[in-house]
Amino acid sequence: MLLNRSNSGKRWRVRPDGPGKVTGSMAYLTDFSAEGMLYGRVLRSPHPHARIKAIRTERAKELAGVHAVLTAADVPGLNRFGIAVPDQPVFCEDIVRYIGDAVAAVAADTAELAALALELIEVDYEVLEVVDDAERALAPESPQLHPQGNVLHRSAYCAGEAQRGFECCAHIVEETYCTPRQMHTYMETEGGLFVLGEDGRLNVYAPTQHGFMDRMQLSRILAMPQADIRIVSSPIGGSFGGKDELNVQPYGALLAIASNRPVKIHNSRWESVRAGLKRHPMKITMKTGVDGNGKLIAHQVSIIADTGPYATLGAEVLRFAVEHVIGPYRYEHIKVDGVSVFTNNGMSGEFRGFGGNQAIFALEGQLDRLAEKLGIDPWMLRLRNMRMPDDAGPFGQPIAATEGAQQVWQALQASRLWQERASAGMGSSFSATTSEEPWISIGYGAAFTMHGAGLGVGIPDPAGGRLTLAADGRIEAVFGYEEFGQGLLASLEQMLIEQFGFAASDIRMIIGDTDVVPDSGSTTASRATSMLWKSLQNLRPMFQAKALEAASRLLALPAAKLRLGEGGIWQQEEQMLLLTYADLAMYSKERISCTTRFHFPTSPVDRVGAHFLYTYSAVAVKISVNRLTGRVRLLDQYHAVAAGPVINPQGFLGQIEGGSSMALGFTLTEEAVMENGLYLTKNLDTYLVPTIAEHRGTVEVEPIEDLPDFDQYGPRGIGEVGSVTLAPAIASAVHAATGVRISKLPIQPELLQLQDIESFLQRR
Amino acid sequence: MSLDQYAAPAVHLMVNGQDMTIDVAPSKRLLAILREELGLTGPKRSCEIGRCGACIVLVDGAPINACLAMAYQCAGKHITTVEGVAQEGEGELDPVQRAFLEEGGFQCGYCTPGMVITVKALLSHTPDPNEDEIEEALSGNICRCTGYGGIKRAIKQAVKWRNGY
Numbered sequence: 001m002l003l004n005r006s007n008s009g010k011r012w013r014v015r016p017d018g019p020g021k022v023t024g025s026m027a028y029l030t031d032f033s034a035e036g037m038l039y040g041r042v043l044r045s046p047h048p049h050a051r052i053k054a055i056r057t058e059r060a061k062e063l064a065g066v067h068a069v070l071t072a073a074d075v076p077g078l079n080r081f082g083i084a085v086p087d088q089p090v091f092c093e094d095i096v097r098y099i100g101d102a103v104a105a106v107a108a109d110t111a112e113l114a115a116l117a118l119e120l121i122e123v124d125y126e127v128l129e130v131v132d133d134a135e136r137a138l139a140p141e142s143p144q145l146h147p148q149g150n151v152l153h154r155s156a157y158c159a160g161e162a163q164r165g166f167e168c169c170a171h172i173v174e175e176t177y178c179t180p181r182q183m184h185t186y187m188e189t190e191g192g193l194f195v196l197g198e199d200g201r202l203n204v205y206a207p208t209q210h211g212f213m214d215r216m217q218l219s220r221i222l223a224m225p226q227a228d229i230r231i232v233s234s235p236i237g238g239s240f241g242g243k244d245e246l247n248v249q250p251y252g253a254l255l256a257i258a259s260n261r262p263v264k265i266h267n268s269r270w271e272s273v274r275a276g277l278k279r280h281p282m283k284i285t286m287k288t289g290v291d292g293n294g295k296l297i298a299h300q301v302s303i304i305a306d307t308g309p310y311a312t313l314g315a316e317v318l319r320f321a322v323e324h325v326i327g328p329y330r331y332e333h334i335k336v337d338g339v340s341v342f343t344n345n346g347m348s349g350e351f352r353g354f355g356g357n358q359a360i361f362a363l364e365g366q367l368d369r370l371a372e373k374l375g376i377d378p379w380m381l382r383l384r385n386m387r388m389p390d391d392a393g394p395f396g397q398p399i400a401a402t403e404g405a406q407q408v409w410q411a412l413q414a415s416r417l418w419q420e421r422a423s424a425g426m427g428s429s430f431s432a433t434t435s436e437e438p439w440i441s442i443g444y445g446a447a448f449t450m451h452g453a454g455l456g457v458g459i460p461d462p463a464g465g466r467l468t469l470a471a472d473g474r475i476e477a478v479f480g481y482e483e484f485g486q487g488l489l490a491s492l493e494q495m496l497i498e499q500f501g502f503a504a505s506d507i508r509m510i511i512g513d514t515d516v517v518p519d520s521g522s523t524t525a526s527r528a529t530s531m532l533w534k535s536l537q538n539l540r541p542m543f544q545a546k547a548l549e550a551a552s553r554l555l556a557l558p559a560a561k562l563r564l565g566e567g568g569i570w571q572q573e574e575q576m577l578l579l580t581y582a583d584l585a586m587y588s589k590e591r592i593s594c595t596t597r598f599h600f601p602t603s604p605v606d607r608v609g610a611h612f613l614y615t616y617s618a619v620a621v622k623i624s625v626n627r628l629t630g631r632v633r634l635l636d637q638y639h640a641v642a643a644g645p646v647i648n649p650q651g652f653l654g655q656i657e658g659g660s661s662m663a664l665g666f667t668l669t670e671e672a673v674m675e676n677g678l679y680l681t682k683n684l685d686t687y688l689v690p691t692i693a694e695h696r697g698t699v700e701v702e703p704i705e706d707l708p709d710f711d712q713y714g715p716r717g718i719g720e721v722g723s724v725t726l727a728p729a730i731a732s733a734v735h736a737a738t739g740v741r742i743s744k745l746p747i748q749p750e751l752l753q754l755q756d757i758e759s760f761l762q763r764r
Numbered sequence: 765m766s767l768d769q770y771a772a773p774a775v776h777l778m779v780n781g782q783d784m785t786i787d788v789a790p791s792k793r794l795l796a797i798l799r800e801e802l803g804l805t806g807p808k809r810s811c812e813i814g815r816c817g818a819c820i821v822l823v824d825g826a827p828i829n830a831c832l833a834m835a836y837q838c839a840g841k842h843i844t845t846v847e848g849v850a851q852e853g854e855g856e857l858d859p860v861q862r863a864f865l866e867e868g869g870f871q872c873g874y875c876t877p878g879m880v881i882t883v884k885a886l887l888s889h890t891p892d893p894n895e896d897e898i899e900e901a902l903s904g905n906i907c908r909c910t911g912y913g914g915i916k917r918a919i920k921q922a923v924k925w926r927n928g929y
Contacts, residue, residue: 021873022861024806024846031805187874237874269811485872650868661911684815692902695912
C-alpha cells in the first residue's frame with residue numbers, strides 16, 4: 001500500500017516540534033544570544049597548501065572592541081580534532097592543507113569589528129605545490145601531505161579468483177564511474193553560542209549529531225574534564241552527516257574561555273562551503289562478467305576516494321563503499337580494492353548514504369550494461385542474480401535474514417509506473433515519444449540496493465535510554481539522540497503512544513543535552529529509530545512492572561488487574577482511570593525509572609565495518625530528456641522500501657522524498673567545483689540544489705513492512721536509503737531515452753544534446 | 765545633531781503591526797534589524813544573497829529577501845515576519861501554517877518561516893494557484909529536507925481551506 005496521509009489514518013500525526021517550526025517561535029541554537037555576547041570569527045587559509053612562516057596578531061589585539069585573538073599557541077590541550085583520527089588542526093601551526101584550514105580566531109564586540117580584526121592579522125605564507133587530484137596524489141613524486149604519506153586508508157575484499165573468473169565469462173563490461181563533490185547544504189550553517197558559566201563550566205549550544213563525541217573532543221582540546229563541559233545540541237536546521245564532526249565548536253569554546261564572555265559564531269554560507277565537509281568524490285572502476293545465462297561470475301572493482309586534507313571519517317566511508325560495490329548480488333569471484341587519498345581539496349566526510357551513493361551508482365550501471373550485452377531486460381538481470389534471504393552479506397558475513405531484496409524487486413515489478421513502462425512497450429531499448437515536441441525523449445529506468453545501517457563491526461556503537469516518571473507526573477523519555485529535522489521526536493512520541501498507551505500530554509521527551517541524557521550513541525548511520533524502538537522494547541516490561549506494582553500498592557489492587565493508559569493507570573478490564581500519573585508520582589514511595597543499555601547488533605565476524613542490518617530499496621523513474629538542451633526532467637518516481645514496520649508515516653514519507661531530492665541534485669546539478677584546491681562554487685547561486693521546479697513529478701513510496709516471524713530487530717533505518725538508489729535509476733532511464741550511457745555525475749547536458757537535430761527529427 | 769545620530773538615523777517601520785523607531789545605519793540589512801535589534805529570529809540567515817528564501821518577510825505585502833533589503837528601503841513600510849502572520853481571531857495559527865503542520869511541509873524547519881511567508885503572499889493574490897504559479901512563486905525558496913512533497917501538499921490543503929472545498 002502506498003504511503004500517504006489518507007492511507008495512514010490516525011497514524012499520520014502532527015509532529016511535536018511542528019508548532020514551533022511553522023510559527024518561527026522555536027529557537028535554533030544559532031538563534032541564541034546572551035547578555036554581553038561577543039562575535040567570533042575564524043581566519044582561514046587563503047591557500048590550499050602553504051607553509052606558515054609567521055603570524056602577527058598584534059594589530060588585531062590592539063583594536064578597540066577586540067577581546068581575544070587566538071592561534072595555535074593558545075590551545076591548552078590537543079590542537080587536533082577528528083572523530084576517528086584526531087589529525088585536523090584546530091589552528092594550523094606550520095602547514096595549511098586546504099582553504100578551510102584555520103589559522104587564528106577572534107572575538108569582538110560586533111560582527112563588523114570581528115571581521116576587521118581578521119583583516120588585521122598578518123600571516124606570511126610560503127605557497128606550496130597543490131595536490132588537487134587523488135590519483136596524482138598517489139604518484140611517488142607527489143608532495144606528501146602527512147608523515148604517513150598521502151594514503152589515509154586502504155580497504156580491500158577478495159573472494160574467489162576474479163582473474164580466473166573472467167576467463168569463463170560470456171560478456172564482460174568495464175567502466176569507470178565518477179561522482180561529484182556534493183555539499184550537504186543544510187539550510188542552517190554551522191554555528192552556536194558558547195558560554196562559560198560562573199561555576200567555571202563551559203556551556204556549548206551548537207548542533208552536532210553526537211553530543212558526547214563533541215564533549216570528548218572538546219575536553220581533549222581544552223584540557224578540561226568532560227564533566228565540566230555541557231553540550232546542548234538540538235534542535236538543528238539540517239545536518240545530513242555534515243555536522244557530526246566538530247566545526248565551529250573548538251573556536252567558540254576557546255574564545256569564550258579566553259574572553260570570559262559569551263561568544264556567538266554563525267558561519268556565513270561561504271565559510272560553511274570552504275571549511276565544511278562534502279561527499280567524497282569517487283572514481284570507481286569496475287570490470288564485471290556474466291556467463292551466457294546472465295549469471296554474474298566475476299566482479300572486480302577499484303575505488304579511489306578524494307578525502308581531502310584530514311581523516312575525519314574518510315576510512316569509514318571507504319569501507320562502506322567497498323561493501324556496497326558488492327551489494328545485493330551473488331558472484332562467484334569478487335575482488336575490490338579501495339583507497340582513500342589525502343589531497344589539498346576540500347574536506348570530504350560523512351554524508352547521508354556514506355559512500356553507498358557512489359558505490360550503488362557504479363554497481364547498478366554495470367548491471368544495466370551487462371543486460372544490454374545479454375539482450376535481456378535489465379530488471380530481470382537483477383532478479384537472476386539477487387541474493388536469497390539466507391545468503392551471507394556482501395563480505396560473506398552473517399546478516400539479519402529478511403526477504404527484503406525479493407520484496408522490493410517484486411513491488412517495483414508490480415508498480416503502476418513499471419506497468420506503464422511495460423504497456424508503453426519500452427524495454428531497455430532506445431525510445432521516444434510526444435509528437436508536439438519531438439525533441440523530447442521519454443525513458444524509464446530502475447535500480448536496486450541494500451544499504452547497511454549502524455556503524456558496523458569493530459566500532460563502538462552503544463545504544464540505550466531512560467524512562468522515568470517525573471515528580472510532576474510526566475513520563476520522561478530521555479535519550480542522547482539529536483533532532484535535525486528527520487523527525488526523531490515524532491517517532492519517539494508515536495512509539496510511546498502506540499506501544500505504551502500514553503497520551504501525548506503524558507510525555508516529556510528530553511534529548512540533546514549531555515548534562516541530562518544518557519549516551520545513546522550517535523544519531524547517524526540510519527540507526528536512531530531502530531535503537532529507540534529496541535530501547536522501548538527493553539524498557540516497556542520494566543517500566544510497566546514498576547509502575548503497575550507501585551500503583552497496585554497504592555490502590556490495593558493486584559497489578560495484573562491494571563494497565564498503563566492515557567493519563568494514568570487504568571483498570572485492565574473496565575475502562576476506568578484509577579490513578580493519574582501525577583498522583584502515582586506524588587504518592588509512590590519508589591522512584592519509577594528504568595534504564596537500558598545495549599549495543600547496535602553486529603555480525604559475528606572480525607571484518608571491520610561489516611553490517612548486520614540492511615534496508616532494501618528499489619526505485620523506478622520516468623524521465624524526459626530535451627535533446628535540444630540536454631536537460632533531464634524527472635517526471636515520475638516510485639520507491640519500494642523494505643525496512644520493517646513504519647514507525648511514523650509522515651516521517652517515513654518525508655525521509656524517502658527528501659532523500660530522493662538530494663539524490664536528484666547528486667544526479668543532475670550538484671557539484672562543488674574545485675580548481676587547483678579552490679572552490680569555484682561559493683554559494684547557492686552557483687551550487688544548484690533542487691528547487692520546487694525540479695519536483696513537478698509525482699512520487700510514490702511503498703513501504704514493505706513484513707519481517708520474518710523470528711526477526712528481533714524491528715524497524716530498519718530509512719534515513720539514508722532514499723538518497724542512494726535514484727541516481728542509477730535515472731542514468732538507466734536516460735539510456736533508455738537517448739541511448740547514451742552515463743558514467744559521470746552530475747549528468748552533463750551536452751552529452752545528451754543532439755548535434756544534428758534535423759536528421760534526428762526526420763528519422764522520427 | 766551628534767555624529768552618532770548622523771551615522772544612525774532613526775528608521776520608522778511597522779513590524780508585525782507595531783510601530784517602531786530604530787536607530788540603525790541606512791545600509792543595515794533588514795534581516796539583521798529583525799534578528800539582532802528586534803529579537804525576531806523567525807526569519808533565518810542562510811545564503812545572504814537572496815537565493816534561498818529562508819529570510820523572506822512581507823514588505824507591504826510582497827515577499828522580500830530580508831538579507832538583501834536595507835534599512836532605508838524599509839522606512840515607512842509594513843513588515844510582516846512569520847511571527848506576525850497569524851491574525852488575531854484565527855487562533856494561534858494562520859491556515860497556511862496549519863497546513864504545513866498537518867501535511868508535514870517541513871522537517872528541520874529552517875526554511876519554513878520563509879516558505880510560510882511566500883505561500884501566504886502567493887495565496888493573497890492567487891487564491892487557487894496552478895502548478896506553474898506555485899513553481900514560479902516558490903522558486904526562490906529552497907528546502908533541503910523535504911523534497912518539496914510535503915510543501916506541495918500543504919499548499920493544496922491551504923488552498924482547499926481558503927476556498928472552502
